[in-house]
Amino acid sequence: MKARVHVMLKNGVLDPQGEAVRHALGALGFEGVEGVRQGKVIDLDLADGTSEAQVNEMCEKLLANTVIESYTVELN
């Protein structure tokens, strides 16, 4: 089984990299890009039977820093 984890900076935490991307898109002539937030996608190959709770624990302990980041888990 597989799991996909999205890690994003929490709402309200300034994302300077996202801001830089937004400015660069504007410089390329793309108008109307009002916000860019940059994050990470982490794909996990897991033994069958791994629970969502276990993946959440992986996120809490290592994959995300919950001081500044939030995460979502998709199990496939």
Place this chain on the structure above:
Amino acid sequence: MRAAVITFPGSNCDRDLATGLELVGADVTRVWHKDSKLPEGIDLVGIPGGFSYGDYLRCGAIAANSPICAAVKTHAEKGGYVFGVCNGFQVLTETRLLPGALMRNAGLKYICKTVGLEVAACDSDFLCNYEVGQAIQVPIAHHEGNYTATPDELDRLIGEGRVAFRYTDNPNGSDRDIAGITSANGRVLGMMPHPERAMEDVHGSTDGARLFAGLIGTMASA
């Protein structure tokens, strides 16, 4: 004072930190990240600057979960001294021994220069050789030094006198100009600037030497 300086794969200021501590008279043992125990009788653990594990995932995140860091946490919980500089500060926030997080510099650039700091507290044994409000010069060299915490956490740190150093001209966007903080008992200090690079006249500043000399002096008189 007996000190242990930890080396992770990618640490590159471990020798500087060990040499700095030896200059003020510490007996320094070098410790490898795969060790699961600190040597007996260690007073201070030094976590050096660098790029532990290539800064993979997040700066300090993999190091914070290495075998030696479990021993460092136990050492801190027993009231032992821990000093984390630069990447070491990032490791200490990732272990949650210190609150908050270090994000990418607001200007997105790696910054390597000597900066002015204001000593913001001196209750901690690390800071006993400074005076509150004292201006010192210490080098920084980092890409992720932008200290961030919730407004409540920042108020708490300031209220409890746990902000050790503030930038006089904030180089990286850190909340409330914070350059270094201590734990509630004052025995864990994390800071982005490198006092171990301000030890001798040839370094251009000796302001960092006071930090280590102060700590060793406290122990000698205890």
